[in-house]
Amino acid sequence: MGEKKKLSLAAQIFIALVLAIIVGLLMQNAADFANAYIKPFGTIFLNLVKFIVCPIVLFSIMAGIVSMKDIKKVGIIGGTTLVYYFCTTAIAITIGLIVANCFKGFFPALTTTDLSYEAPAGSSAMDVLVNIFPSNFLKPIVDANMLQIIVMAIIVGFAIILLGEKVAKTVEAVNRLNDIFMKCMDMILKLSPIGVFCLLTPVVASNGAAVIGSLAKVLLCAYLCYLLHAIIVYSIAVATLGKMSPLKFFKGMFPAIMFAFSSASSVGTLPLNMECTESLGASKEVSSFVLPLGATINMDGTAIYQGVCAIFIASCYGINLTLGQMVTIVLTATLASIGTAGVPGAGMVMLSMVLASVGLPIEGIALVAGVDRIFDMGRTTLNITGDASCAVIVSNIMKKREAKKG
Secondary structure: OOOOOOOOHHHHHHHHHHHHHHHHHHOHHHHHHHHHHHHHHHHHHHHHHHHHHHHHHHHHHHHHHHHHOOHHHHHHHHHHHHHHHHHHHHHHHHHHHHHHHHHHHHOOOOOOOOOOOOOOOOOOHHHHHHHOOOOOOOHHHHHOOHHHHHHHHHHHHHHHHHHHHHHHHHHHHHHHHHHHHHHHHHHHHOOHHHHHHHHHHHHHHHHHHHHHOOOHHHHHHHHHHHHHHHHHHHHHHHHHOOOOOHHHHHHHHHHHHHHHHHHOOHHHHHHHHHHHHHHOOOOHHHHHHHHHHHHHHOOHHHHHHHHHHHHHHHHHOOOOOOHHHHHHHHHHHHHHHHHOOOOOOHHHHHHHHHHHHOOOOHHHHHHHHOOHHHHHHHHHHHHHHHHHHHHHHHHHHHHHHHHHHO
């Protein structure tokens, strides 16, 4: 019986990815058909993923907190995670700015006269702070507001820890609910090869020829930064702080990386990311806390994209950015990455904030808006890989702490 070996999910997603690119290129003249009849099946798949993500974030963080049985431990894990996310995001945008400056001479000077782009309203730092805290128990779940769901889960989780033995049955219920939603996710993820194919084919069909044009250099620059950041920063971090071979890490992350690349949704990749990090040896209590937090606030890929696009848009308008302006971009992009949720297209909202912070024309976004989805695929992949590296590192740090205590 055991002769017939099933293709692993990673292999299935990879095949779907390759097929989508081939079919997309063949369908360049029929892009409308691809968007009308293939994309909806991809959208159905993404809808199912989005449907399950809120309960998964809520119950997995609660289950993670409750399993620690110690508020101090939650604080240490949370603090370490935030420091790591802030540092990698700042490094990411610095890499983006350095590489983009090296590319500056290659960027095409595009005509910028007939551009228009309506910037979405940005919010001030205080608004972002206020919006982290929910004013209603159900609204964050209805709006899929990840930061608020995380705050809810932390408050309820702490309450359960503080009530101790009295609520043993509740702890059991939280764990069972977490299991149920994880099983739902498991069922939905089995459809991911079909979802990947249906999401990616229309993107390739619509953009295939256009990308070969003037924007290829900007995309090349951004992807080069994504690769550099993953290979240098994550490899060093995982090897030194996580005590894991980078090769093992990237190999273990392969299914999540391909899924993120084709779906362009870091929140959607969350459940698969949890599976990958746990199979790499990250503890469940850490990954169930670190990854949902990362999917919401850790956006290294998005930060690189901001840096590259800011330099590109500036060079299109013939503007040279000063060092001070670049420092402003680093700060704005690092902070904006916390205020924007992990949904496809959030990068555009952030980019308008970053451009406004250094006085660049916001209409410039129209230059990159057409291929934003292709930037998005790479930046999402980097975002979730960063989250996973953090889970592996924090897991290792916590194991060391436990060993010292023991």
